[in-house]
Amino acid sequence: MLEQHPADTTIIRRILLIGGGVCLVVAGVCLFLINTQPLKQASTPVDEDVQPQFQAEKLSAISNLGVMVNEVRPLQQTTRVVASGQHSAEFRGTHFIQENLNNYSLELFITSKEEIIQDFLDKRADRSKFIYLRLAAEHQPERYVLLYGNYAGEADAEQQLQQLNLALPKTIHPRTVQFKDYTDLVNDMGTEELSNQKLYSIELKPAVIPPPAIVPKVSSASVVAPVSHALQTTVTRHDREGNVVSVTRSAGLEASVPH
Template sequence: MVAIRTNWQNIRQYIWLVGGLLCLLVALIFWAITDTKDLVTVTNPIGETQVQIQPEKVAASAHLGSLMDEVRPLEMTTRVVTAGNHAAEFRGTKFFQENKKTWTVELFKVTDEDIIRSFLQKQLDRKNFIYFRLSGENQTEQYVLVYGVFKNDDQAQAQLKQLNFKFPNTIHPQAIQFEKYASLVNDLGSDEMMGTNKLYEVKLKSAPLPVIDESLLAQAKSALTAIGSAALNTTQTTITRRDESGTVVDVQKSQSTIAQPQNKTKDPTVTSTEKKPVEHEISDPFN
């Protein structure tokens, strides 16, 4: 019985194998019959398909200025404002327009504004110091510290000889005209940001304090206490409960205070004596 079943399984496996081979053979025959077209190779010559640029057409194009509407050109007339970042000695365009023909003494130039601030903080008298920022297309950003405003070169040279600042040997102060730097200054000075309101100085002096008599304060407090106690009317109520034989069962006491109106005139003889609390005794009538 087992041998018959094994033979049947082998026969069935051979049938599946032969059937698969027949299907594969039929598919190959069908593909060979239907595939009759030759393989075509398509080539794309890069050199022949490139667009030739014609200079005369580009020059006449109307789209070259389209970016001017989206990206506006840099306006050099715009003044830079950095509020709260400069000291009071910082000057801008307005100062240079008013003092183009005047002269000054240039002390030194630095790229860091904090160096000038620290130098000014060490000076006792800062009223003649001025500093400004140089900036431009071909100009490295620098801060220049100058001293004084003079009408001509002779006055500036005379002041230069009188300066006694202790600078390193690499720093050489010189007299210079403000007009030289006028085109490189494009800031809003601290004097313009403060406005036209004048600043006034307030000097405070010490003043003696009045002496307060403690006895007067004590008398005033005692008078207020007496007035407050006189203005109050106190009533004390006692409730006593008794049984049938007369024995006291329960006693309840209550006290109420009623303020008298202040606008009524009082008799001095009455206010001088203290009012005693009125006592009322109520008995339970049901016992």
């Protein structure tokens, strides 16, 4: 057999070591290229293709935005309220306004206190010609307006305005108005409606109270000692043929019977 020289063995080991290092470096470079190249290719379609498609779908979904505005009707205020407080007989609400939409009246003044109108009416002998309303507007405090007369035409109201003599302060300037101008501001029940409602009452009738029962007093002299009677029990036994076999008598309890 041929013996291998030690120098040759060292050279072979170095060559293998260098070759292994070169292979390791090449494998690392290939792995790096494989991991980085797909990310660069995948990032390009996201910016160019996917995002425009998403925007297109979003715009198509809201193309009919605003259609419901024409289909949904606005809320209508159909519930009437009963204003708190004690109103005078001249207080009117929506029922009166609906019946006199085309009629005219004279607006004397508007105030925020109902007591001012009530004090004014208390001093008038012709208060049957007056009416007043409560005006309730959104984002505004409630007000009360005093009106005079109910006229079928504007000309009649203007003529009455020229002849009006109510001794009002000079700062008050009455004007002609139509009842339908207060349609959106009045949502009350008038005094005439409340007075027509049926009232239910409970009629209480006096009832006779029976006198208390009188219990007679029992004196000690009228108490009689009870008499005791002994009770006996008799047991008779029969056989199958009905013949008497035995008769047993025993004393029972004693019962007290008063006389």
